[in-house]
Amino acid sequence: MSNTGPKQREVKPANKRGAARLAAVQALYQMDVGGASLLETVAEYEAFRLGREIDGDTYRDADPAWFRDIVSGVVRQQKTIDPLIHGALPTDWPLSRLDTTLRAILRAGVFELLQRRDVPIAVIVTEYIDVAKAFYVEDEPRLVNAVLDRIARSQRADGETKK
Numbered sequence: 001m002s003n004t005g006p007k008q009r010e011v012k013p014a015n016k017r018g019a020a021r022l023a024a025v026q027a028l029y030q031m032d033v034g035g036a037s038l039l040e041t042v043a044e045y046e047a048f049r050l051g052r053e054i055d056g057d058t059y060r061d062a063d064p065a066w067f068r069d070i071v072s073g074v075v076r077q078q079k080t081i082d083p084l085i086h087g088a089l090p091t092d093w094p095l096s097r098l099d100t101t102l103r104a105i106l107r108a109g110v111f112e113l114l115q116r117r118d119v120p121i122a123v124i125v126t127e128y129i130d131v132a133k134a135f136y137v138e139d140e141p142r143l144v145n146a147v148l149d150r151i152a153r154s155q156r157a158d159g160e161t162k163k
Contacts (some may be wrong), residue, residue: 019062021108022131024070031075038075042068047099073111080108088150100136102143109148114153121152 027041036044046064076080085106086095095103109128112119125148131143 017064017066018063018130020064020066021070021112021127022134023067024061024074024108025104025131026103027067027071028074028107029077029101031071032104034098036073042071060154068106069115072109073115074107077111077114078107081107081114084110084114084151084155085147088147102132102140105132105135105144106147109144110151111150113152117156121156125149125152 021071023045027045030036031041045067071147077148082095085103089095098106107119108131109124112122112124116124125145129141129145132144
C-alpha cells in the first residue's frame with residue numbers, strides 16, 4: 001500500500017448545500033446592510049469566498065448553483081416571502097423588529113420551502129436551525145424553527161416533497 005500524500009476527504013453534496021445555505025445568509029445580510037447589488041455580491045462570494053481562505057478562516061466548499069439560487073430567489077421573491085414571515089411571527093414581533101441576520105435566515109429558509117419542493121421540509125428546517133445556531137445561542141434558533149414550521153404547514157400542507 002503506497003502513501004501518496006494526504007487523503008482528500010470527499011465532500012458530500014449535502015455538505016456543499018449546507019455551506020451554500022450559510023454563505024447565502026451571509027450574502028443576504030451583506031446586501032441588506034451594505035446595499036451591494038445582487039450581481040456584485042454573488043460575484044464576490046463566488047470569486048473570493050466559497051471554498052477560499054480569508055484572514056486565516058477557510059470557508060467550506062459550497063455548491064455555487066445552490067448559493068446563487070437562494071440569494072437570487074430571495075431577492076426576486078422578497079415581496080412574497082416577507083408577508084409570509086410576518087404572518088408566521090408572533091403578533092408582537094413584526095419583521096422589521098428582527099435583526100438583519102435573523103431576517104436573512106428566515107428569508108432563505110422560506111424561499112427553499114416555497115421553491116425547493118424536491119427537498120424535504122425537515123431537511124430545510126433543520127438546516128436553517130443549524131445556520132441560526134452558528135449566529136445565536138438561545139431563542140433565535142427556536143424562532144426559526146417555529147416560523148419555518150408554520151410556513152411549511154401552510155405552504156406545503158401535504159408535508160411531502162414534490163418532484
